[in-house]
Amino acid sequence: xxxxxxxxxxxxxxxxFLSRIVTAFILILFLIxxxxxxLVYLQVVGHEHYATLSKDNRIKISPLPPTRGVIYDRKGxxxxxxxxTYSLELIPEQIGDLDDTLRRLQQLLNISEEKxxxxxxxxxxxxxxxxxPLLQNLTDEDVAKFAVVRPYFPxxxxxxxxxxxxxxxxxxAHVVGYVGRISEDELKKLPLEQxxxxxxxxxxxxxxxxxxxxLGTAGYEEIETNAQSRALRTVSTVxxxxxxxxxxxxxxxxxxxxxxxxxxxxxxxxxxxxKTGGVLVFASRPGFDPNPFVSGISAKDYKALKDSExxxxxxxxxxGLYPPGSTMKPFYxxxxxxxxxxxxxxxxxxxxxxxxxxxxxxxxxxxxxGHGMVDMNEAITExxxxxxxxxxxxxxxxxxxxxxxxxxxxxxxxxxxxxxVDGLMPSKEWKRRYRNQAWFPGETVITxxxxxxxxxxxxxxxxxxxxxxxxxxxxxxxxxxxxxTPDFAAPPELRIVPDIxxxxxxxxxxxxxxxxxxHSQRGTAKLxxxxxxxxxxxxxxxxxxxxxxxxxxxxxxxxxxxxxxHALFIALxxxxxxxxxxxxxxxHGGHGGSVAAPIAAExxxxxxxxxxxxxx
Amino acid sequence: MRHExxxxxxxxxxxxxxxxxxxxxxxxLFIGLLMILALxxxxxxxxxxxxxxxxxxxxSRAGLAIGLMAVLAQINPRRFQTFSVALxxxxxxxxVAVAVIGQISMGAQRxxxxxxxxxxxxEFTKIxxxxxxxxxxxxxxxxxKPKHVMIAAGLLLVPVLLIAKQPDLGTALLVASSGAAxxxxxxxxxxxxxxxxxxxxxxxxxxxxFMREYQRNRVLTLFNPEAxxxxxxxxxxxxxxxxxxxxxxxxxxxxxxxxxxxxLPESSTDFIFAVFAEEFGLFGCVGLLLLYLLVISRCFYIxxxxxxxxxxxxxxSLSFTxxxxxxxxxxxxxxxxxxxxxxxxxxxxGGTSMVTLMAGFGIxxxxxxxxxxxPV
Numbered sequence: 001x002x003x004x005x006x007x008x009x010x011x012x013x014x015x016x017f018l019s020r021i022v023t024a025f026i027l028i029l030f031l032i033x034x035x036x037x038x039l040v041y042l043q044v045v046g047h048e049h050y051a052t053l054s055k056d057n058r059i060k061i062s063p064l065p066p067t068r069g070v071i072y073d074r075k076g077x078x079x080x081x082x083x084x085t086y087s088l089e090l091i092p093e094q095i096g097d098l099d100d101t102l103r104r105l106q107q108l109l110n111i112s113e114e115k116x117x118x119x120x121x122x123x124x125x126x127x128x129x130x131x132x133p134l135l136q137n138l139t140d141e142d143v144a145k146f147a148v149v150r151p152y153f154p155x156x157x158x159x160x161x162x163x164x165x166x167x168x169x170x171x172x173a174h175v176v177g178y179v180g181r182i183s184e185d186e187l188k189k190l191p192l193e194q195x196x197x198x199x200x201x202x203x204x205x206x207x208x209x210x211x212x213x214x215l216g217t218a219g220y221e222e223i224e225t226n227a228q229s230r231a232l233r234t235v236s237t238v239x240x241x242x243x244x245x246x247x248x249x250x251x252x253x254x255x256x257x258x259x260x261x262x263x264x265x266x267x268x269x270x271x272x273x274x275k276t277g278g279v280l281v282f283a284s285r286p287g288f289d290p291n292p293f294v295s296g297i298s299a300k301d302y303k304a305l306k307d308s309e310x311x312x313x314x315x316x317x318x319x320g321l322y323p324p325g326s327t328m329k330p331f332y333x334x335x336x337x338x339x340x341x342x343x344x345x346x347x348x349x350x351x352x353x354x355x356x357x358x359x360x361x362x363x364x365x366x367x368x369x370g371h372g373m374v375d376m377n378e379a380i381t382e383x384x385x386x387x388x389x390x391x392x393x394x395x396x397x398x399x400x401x402x403x404x405x406x407x408x409x410x411x412x413x414x415x416x417x418x419x420x421v422d423g424l425m426p427s428k429e430w431k432r433r434y435r436n437q438a439w440f441p442g443e444t445v446i447t448x449x450x451x452x453x454x455x456x457x458x459x460x461x462x463x464x465x466x467x468x469x470x471x472x473x474x475x476x477x478x479x480x481x482x483x484x485t486p487d488f489a490a491p492p493e494l495r496i497v498p499d500i501x502x503x504x505x506x507x508x509x510x511x512x513x514x515x516x517x518x519h520s521q522r523g524t525a526k527l528x529x530x531x532x533x534x535x536x537x538x539x540x541x542x543x544x545x546x547x548x549x550x551x552x553x554x555x556x557x558x559x560x561x562x563x564x565x566h567a568l569f570i571a572l573x574x575x576x577x578x579x580x581x582x583x584x585x586x587x588h589g590g591h592g593g594s595v596a597a598p599i600a601a602e603x604x605x606x607x608x609x610x611x612x613x614x615x616x
Numbered sequence: 617m618r619h620e621x622x623x624x625x626x627x628x629x630x631x632x633x634x635x636x637x638x639x640x641x642x643x644x645l646f647i648g649l650l651m652i653l654a655l656x657x658x659x660x661x662x663x664x665x666x667x668x669x670x671x672x673x674x675x676s677r678a679g680l681a682i683g684l685m686a687v688l689a690q691i692n693p694r695r696f697q698t699f700s701v702a703l704x705x706x707x708x709x710x711x712v713a714v715a716v717i718g719q720i721s722m723g724a725q726r727x728x729x730x731x732x733x734x735x736x737x738x739e740f741t742k743i744x745x746x747x748x749x750x751x752x753x754x755x756x757x758x759x760x761k762p763k764h765v766m767i768a769a770g771l772l773l774v775p776v777l778l779i780a781k782q783p784d785l786g787t788a789l790l791v792a793s794s795g796a797a798x799x800x801x802x803x804x805x806x807x808x809x810x811x812x813x814x815x816x817x818x819x820x821x822x823x824x825x826f827m828r829e830y831q832r833n834r835v836l837t838l839f840n841p842e843a844x845x846x847x848x849x850x851x852x853x854x855x856x857x858x859x860x861x862x863x864x865x866x867x868x869x870x871x872x873x874x875x876x877x878x879x880l881p882e883s884s885t886d887f888i889f890a891v892f893a894e895e896f897g898l899f900g901c902v903g904l905l906l907l908y909l910l911v912i913s914r915c916f917y918i919x920x921x922x923x924x925x926x927x928x929x930x931x932x933s934l935s936f937t938x939x940x941x942x943x944x945x946x947x948x949x950x951x952x953x954x955x956x957x958x959x960x961x962x963x964x965x966g967g968t969s970m971v972t973l974m975a976g977f978g979i980x981x982x983x984x985x986x987x988x989x990x991p992v
Contacts (some may be wrong), residue, residue, distance in 0.1 A: 008925075013758045016803040017928050021916050024800070024932070028912060028939050032905055035943070040949050042860040043898045050860025054873060061850055222853075 038516055042058065048058075053224075062223055063197025067162060069243030071176055071206055073252040074278070074481060079176045080207065086138040088146065089131040090125055094155030101153060102134075108149065109142055111135055118296060122181075133199075136163065136295040138491035147224025164200065164294045168252060171259055174315045175250055175479060177205020178290035189519035194218060197421075203293070206415035206479060209416050213483050216243035224550055244485040247613040249278030249478065258283040259585075259608050260313075261599040265586035266310055266567075268317035270477075272581045272601050274572070275468050277476045279415070280580065281603055282459075284320070288312040319421050321455040325541035326383045326592070327570045328404075330510050331464065333392055333405040334374055337506040341394045347375045354389040356441055361447050363389050366542070368436035380513035383524050383540060385449050392448025398441060402449060406500045407464040408474070414495050415477045423460055451544060458583050461570055462533030466581035468510070469537075469572040472502035475581075499509045511537050515575050524593040525569065526599035535575040536604060540592030541568030564588040569596035571606045580607050632690045640689040640985035643920065648911040649962065649977060653678055655904070657964040662870045663884040663891040664965065670884070674965055681974035688978030692986050695925045696979060700751035703744040704771075710737035711778040738787045739972045742937070743979070745775055745903050749798040750929035758925065768799060786956040789944070794937040801919075801932035851882065852951045855890035859950060866897030884965040886957060889949045908942050908961075915977075918984040927983045934976040941973070966987030 009163045034095055061488065071080035095101050102116055111134065119134045135142075150157070164179045166172070179200040182190065202208035219240035224233050232287070258269040262285045270282035288305055292298075297305075305313055314320070336342045352370030353362040365371065365385040371378070379387035389466060392400060405411065408582070410425030424430075426447060428439040446452040461476060466475040474497040514537035517523040524540040543566040567589025572581045582600040589595035636643055656678075657671060664670040714737055750767050753760050761769070772795035780788035800809075858872065867873070871884075872894045883891050893901050915935030922928040941961040947953035949960075959969050 008757045013803075013925060016758060017801060017925075017932070018920055020801045020803060021920055021932060024797075024936055025913075028909070030908060031939075031943055033953075035905065035946055035950070036902060037661075038952055039859070039893070039898055039901050042856060042950060043863050043893070043901070046860045047863040050857050051863065054861035055856050061853070216745075521713055 004602040031468075033363040039433055040373055062221050064219040064221060064240045065197035066218055066240035067242040068164065068179070068216065069210075069214040070245045071246045072245065073172075073250045073255075074248060074280075075251065075253075076247070077252050079166065079168055079172050079248065079250075079252065081165050081167065083165045084160050084179040085136065085163045086158050087133050087161050087163075088120075088135040088138060088142075089157060089159050090393055091131050092121075093153045096154075101156065105134070105153070105156065108145060109135060114298065126555075131157075131159070134159075158393060162247060163232050166290045169289045169291060170255055170312075171283075172250070172252065173205075173287045173290045174317060175205055175206040175248070175255075175282045176290070177209075178203055178293045179207050180293050181296055184544060184550055196220070200294070204419070205417060206248065208418050210244075210246055210480065210483070213246065213485075214243040217241040219514050244483045246388045247478055247480045247482040247484065249273065249276070249280065249608075250282060251280050251610075253610075254281045254603055254606055255283055257281075257441070258599065258603050259285060259287070261341070261585060261602045262584075265567075265589050265595070266316070267584070267586040267589070268320055268458040269582065269584045269599060269603060270317050270458045271607070272462050272466045272475060272477050274466045274581050277466070277478055278478050278481060279477050280607060281582070282317050282479065284314070284316040284318070286310050314480075315417075315419065316585070317458045318417055319417070319419060320457055320585070321421065321423060322458070323452075323543040324454055324456045325460060325543035325566070325580075326385075326448040326449055327461060327539050327541035327568050327569055327583075328448075328454070328466065329383065329388050330514055330539050331404060332388060332395065332400060332409060332448055333380060333513070334468070334502070334506055334510045335395055335400060336376075336391050337509065338403070338502060339395065339399055341399075342376070342391060344376050344506075346470045348379075348387050348390055349373050350386040352386070354386045354445065356393075356445065359442075361442065363442075376509070377513045377516060378522070379446050380510070380539065381516040381520055381523050383517075388448040389445045392444050393441070397428060397444045397447060399425070400444070401425055401430075406474075407467055409454070409464060413459055413463050413477050415614040416479050420459070421457060421458050421604060424453055450541065458585050461568070461583035461585075462581055463582060464571040465572055467500065468507065469578035469581050471504055471507050472500035474499060511572075511575060514539055518571075518597075525597040527593060528597045532601070532605065534573060534602065534608060536571050537578075538569055538571035538573045538597060538600065541570070542566070542590070542592050543568060545588070564590050567592045567595040569593075571597070571600045573608065579611065580604055629982075637979065637985075639686060640981055642689075642914075642981045642984050645911065645914045645918070645977065645981065645984075648907065648914060649974070652907055652911065652962045655907070658869065659888060659892045659895075659963060660884055660965055662872060662895060663888050666870070670965065677970055681971045684971060685974040685978035685981070688975055689981040689985065693927050693930075693979070696747060696930070696982070697751060697754070700744070700747040703740075704748035707744045708738055708739045708775055708778070710776055713737075715778055715781060717827055719849065736968060737784065738775075738784055738791070741775045741791050742777065742787070742794060742972050743934075743976055745772060745809065746794040746798050746930060746933040746937070748772075749795045750926050753798065753802045754924070754926040754928060758862055759805060760799070762808070765799060765804060765808060768795070772796075784957070786944075786958040789956060790937060790940060793940045794933050797933040797936040798929045801929050802809045802925075802938075820835075822945045851887060851955060855887050855949050856951055858890040859893040862894040862897045864898045866895050866900055869895055871895050886945065886964060888964050889946050889950055889960050892963075893949075905942075905946075908939070912939050916982055918980050920989070922983050923987055931980055931983050934980055938973065938976070941969075946982065 011222045067082060070078055070082070073079055088105070090098075090101070092098060101117075105111060106116065115135060119132060123132045138158065139145075146153075146156075146158055166178065167175060168176075175209050180203045181199055182195065182201045194215065194217065198215070198218065202211040202214065207214065217240060219238045221237045222235040224235055228575070251405075254271065258281045259270070262269060262283065265386075266285055268285070269281055269283045270279065272278070273280055275533055292301060337344060350365060350371040350373075352368055353364050355362055363385070366383070370386065371382055371384045374382065374384050376385055376387070378384065400412075404425050410423055412420045412422055414420075426443070431437055431439050431443075431453075443452055463475055463477050466477075476495060476497060515535055517540065518525050518536045519529050520526065523529075525538050528536065528538075545563055545565055565588070567584075567586040569584045570582065572578045580603075582603050584596040584600045584603075586595045586599065633643060636646070657674065660674055661671060748771060752768050753764065753773065754766050772792065776788050776792045776795075777793060813835055861867070861873075872891045892904065896903075912935055915931065915938065919928055919931035919935055922931050938961060941958060944953060944956065944958045945960045945964075948955050948958065959966075961973050964970075
């Protein structure tokens with residue numbers, strides 16, 4: 001009925017209201033009686049029980065931290081384990097004069113002021129009845145020293161705790177990462193009930209990415225204590241549930257070979273198992289020892305690591321951005337074939353330089369007098385720059401950019417590590433948006449040999465190589481093979497990326513040319529073809545760190561080491577049935593063929609020897 | 617001389633009474649409130665570790681609250697009715713502002729900082745929401761038609777969701793119940809209430825299905841505090857020990873050991889009832905509950921005496937919400953309700969809830985003292 005026609009009936013309304021008030025009042029009476037019944041239950045029926053708890057004994061609840069999941073490599077070797085250590089911990093509530101106690105402990109055990117400050121910081125965060133660690137990794141001698149005087153230190157005790165340890169130290173630090181004390185910022189965001197009794201959290205690497213799996217579930221004990229806070233008995237216990245163990249796809253043997261092979265160079269090596277996407281090698285050199293981070297690295301040591309010129313904390317494999325140089329050439333060649341811009345037999349005369357029509361600027365080849373007449377096979381084998389300058393102009397930056405994006409350049413691979421970067425595959429649109437400038441043809445020319453704006457990570461290079469070897473079926477790199485919980489074993493979910501539609505004949509041609517890079521007399525990486533009974537397909541790259549001026553000669557001996565070119569190499573093997581794809585970058589290595597290729601070859605050889613592909 | 621003195625003595629109380637009546641103060645209600653407030657000082661002195669500075673702050677807050685109550689009592693309820701929509705709109709806008717600012721600063725946000733002072737818009741909503749619903753329903757004939765019920769519920773849902781998102785479940789619950797109370801007093805049909813309950817119960821599993829695991833865990837902890845014994849569960853375990861150890865007669869004033877030994881967290885704010893129960897026992901608890909019942913009874917009396925629909929509905933809702941406060945807080949402290957942050961009305965230390973509550977009582981007094989005397 002419309003409002004106009006609704007007639008208010010004040011008497012009926014007021015009668016209705018009165019009945020509702022009475023109903024509400026009865027409801028309130030019922031609820032109050034309910035409260036009183038519960039109070040009687042607590043204060044009369046349960047009085048004796050609670051009075052005992054309150055007067056002579058008290059209930060304390062202490063958390064039982066879960067054991068953190070162990071991280072293994074693919075062959076079951078422990079990369080992150082838990083080792084028992086002794087730690088000196090205080091319960092502030094039970095200590096009368098805290099400052100005096102700390103002073104006496106300082107004299108006894110030689111504790112630095114820094115440790116005391118850290119303790120005070122922690123103490124303010126903890127509840128006063130919770131134990132707060134003062135000193136960790138006590139030596140047996142310290143433990144013995146304290147044991148003698150223990151009666152004089154109420155509220156102070158030595159506890160055996162499990163502490164994270166990384167046996168391979170710097171070798172796997174950039175993969176496994178490390179745990180550290182929960183910071184103030186993290187504390188604000190954490191689901192606290194899951195972190196009771198735990199003061200450690202994954203900070204980087206697998207430790208961080210899989211934190212929720214590794215952590216486990218905290219348990220607790222209800223303990224009855226007397227008036228002096230001494231534990232009398234455990235009333236009830238809920239056992240903690242250990243975190244899941246994690247198996248990585250990483251092979252620590254191969255990792256060591258790669259890491260050692262890089263020895264004098266800073267750089268990175270990434271190897272991917274093509275069929276699965278499992279990352280076999282993820283080396284970034286220099287590494288660092290993650291163990292000091294576990295119990296809190298000293299400010300001085302941290303500063304030293306942070307300020308080091310070699311940047312050991314920097315994960316080059318994941319975050320290092322490098323100009324890819326000539327390692328891009330096979331991909332652009334494939335783009336030329338796929339778009340039908342040129343065919344495999346297309347020939348071109350290389351005079352040692354390339355010029356755009358009506359422009360004087362000379363784009364030079366690395367070989368001063370040129371390669372002469374070359375076809376695509378020779379252009380890849382000998383790494384002819386002019387051929388690719390010409391191809392780039394034929395393709396245009398739009399096609400180049402969209403083709404390379406399909407191989408994952410310019411975007412994150414989605415690997416299970418935190419902090420991956422996008423890299424950069426330039427396009428007209430990118431330049432307009434971020435540089436607010438038009439795209440110049442000259443920029444297309446140098447993009448054709450992997451110079452200019454293009455920036456890639458070693459991981460992206462390895463992934464693109466694996467995808468090429470897989471004939472366009474995109475490889476999703478990942479580090480975790482299996483997460484093992486008490487109930488079930490689960491492999492991590494992989495994301496699904498559409499395949500790149502490629503003509504197998506075109507890929508065959510590119511792989512043949514890349515095989516010639518290694519196995520032909522004129523190949524830029526022929527050095528590594530010795531002593532192997534299988535075939536490797538690869539491509540060298542030399543990335544300019546600084547630009548050589550026109551008409552100036554690049555003199556290797558005369559320039560400072562830090563100005564020398566980066567050496568790159570991408571490879572896949574064996575050619576007839578590709579199993580492994582590798583990307584190596586040696587910073588300031590000079591030449592891809594002589595420095596980076598041998599490192600890749602060592603990794604490939606070791607892997608194929610394991611799988612039996614390479615006959616001894 | 618003697619005679620006059622006696623006269624003066626005799627007149628003093630009635631003089632005060634006249635003054636209060638002139639000031640639109642309802643004397644029985646005011647006495648009830650003062651008794652609860654007086655008790656709050658007694659408990660707080662013990663629960664707060666006998667700190668006088670705390671009492672002073674409590675007193676200044678109580679003074680402010682009583683002042684606001686007195687001011688509101690002067691205003692004719694017609695004005696409240698006229699300004700209901702505007703007040704409600706301002707509250708919702710402020711809540712949106714808080715949500716937006718909270719979004720920007722990436723954290724839970726309840727306060728609006730105006731530079732010179734900060735306040736919680738959600739507190740005002742506790743009064744403006746029932747005003748709005750009462751205004752809307754009073755525009756139509758009662759009992760409300762389904763269409764009007766749905767619209768009223770929709771209006772109510774806006775601030776409730778905004779507050780729940782802050783997240784402040786306790787306040788959201790109180791605002792929702794204050795609006796629901798208006799609907800109930802307006803004569804919402806029993807069938808409607810029953811079907812609302814059925815729909816809510818039926819939608820729970822569906823909602824559950826769409827929640828992420830961590831959200832489910834949070835809900836489980838809310839309803840089963842013992843699952844988190846180091847956090848809220850610890851509160852419950854310790855408050856049960858405090859209450860139970862109080863027994864029938866209590867340990868006497870200042871006799872609380874649990875609060876004194878810092879075993880009982882939040883002992884002067886949300887869990888202050890546990891300290892009271894420990895010190896004054898079952899007798900004290902029943903006494904306090906009776907005191908609350910007394911205040912609620914007087915409020916209901918005022919509601920029944922009110923002369924128009926708007927005043928009735930608003931008075932009924934404010935009174936009922938006061939009880940919801942009491943019930944949710946005590947229910948939580950004695951471990952029969954989940955732990956949500958609701959203080960014990962007029963007793964707990966801190967927060968702005970006392971000011972809002974007294975403002976509500978001011979409105980009730982205004983309703984009662986501005987009646988027109990009708991010829992019989």
